[in-house]
Amino acid sequence: MADVGPTITPAEMADLVESLGTIGEQPGGGIIRHVYDPAWCAAREQVATWMREASLEVREDAVGNLFGRLEGDSPRTILTGSHIDTVILGGRYDGGLGILSALAAVRGLKQHLGKPRKSLEMVALCEEEDSRFHGNFWGTRGILGLIGPEELEAHTDANGMTIADAMREVGLAPDRFRDSVRTDLDAFVELHIEQGRILFDEHVPLGIVDTITGLYRFRVTLEGRTDHAGTTPMDLRRDALQAAAEFATRMTRLVADVGRPAVVTNGWWDVRPGAWNIVPGHVEFSVDLRHPDEAIKQRLAADIRQLGQDIAAQRGIAIAYDIASDVLPMAMHPSIKAELQAAADRCNVKWMPMVSGAGHDSQVMASGVPTAMLFVPSVDGRSHSAAEYTSPEDAARGATVLAEALRGLAY
């Protein structure tokens, strides 16, 4: 094994980000690149062209993940990459930067060191964001064999098109979805933007993820009574919105008191009947609670549910909960994580351990493949927005550490 891997330059990363970032970009800014749409096809074609130019073996699987492979002495494979789809009016870096870093790292390693011991492969995963179909992590779930056959007809987009038909439209054979399953993967490494502001505020150029946070989501329904807004005295009302507002305020305080990294969000509200002159009788709202420690997450969820019951009882209002998801925190693989840490140290790049508050392909991949993640800073913590930005210098540092870690794993 040679002493050192390739150094990726800021200019190389800036150039790649600029080229991919214009695909699917909208006139007012922001990218729309949803799975199986024309911009998605064009972006994949661009990545395939780069991979062919680097003499990687290019292949797509049955669900539309795109791979570029550098065959090693062993068929066992080290995989790196991220997702190519975006949210609606997303930025240039979420997902995209992980693919571009993988490209820069793998082609740099090939030029620098030639044939690896283990096979080295980059991937543009087809879907992560859940923006067109509610089938998120479609690409990663395809690789792990976690797609159920009923999903092909069950997931539909806003126009009523099934995911199976959308796949056919781009030349994929949905019936062959099981062909995507891989059993040759020894590791998956994903570089991603932080999408928060901790690295930016701390002036640290690299995060190495310990755990991807656990998630508990439920819908709250409060049923009071609709009454006339002018004739019903305050002391006789059963106002569902007042109960909901008190509940939301007090649960927020409860979670804030626990401190970082606990977070809770009430992102959507539905207030009925929704008129100037009617006391709201029916309110539904969402609770999205996250914590990387499963025991704390469950305790907070129980405390929040109890709080809601107490408030509703005091106000004479019925309350019901409907659990939407309960996802376990996912620890990154110790030895792959150690490889990333050692690589950052060898590259003299300062890093800090981090919890990921967002979901990623890596959390699904980790259920079947030893997985670890690198974070690079998001300026101002902006993400899922056209304002998303990571400097070429930070992108290059991240890609260089990625290359060095892949060297450790594959050469």
Ligand SMILES: [Zn+2]
């Ligand atoms: Zn992402």
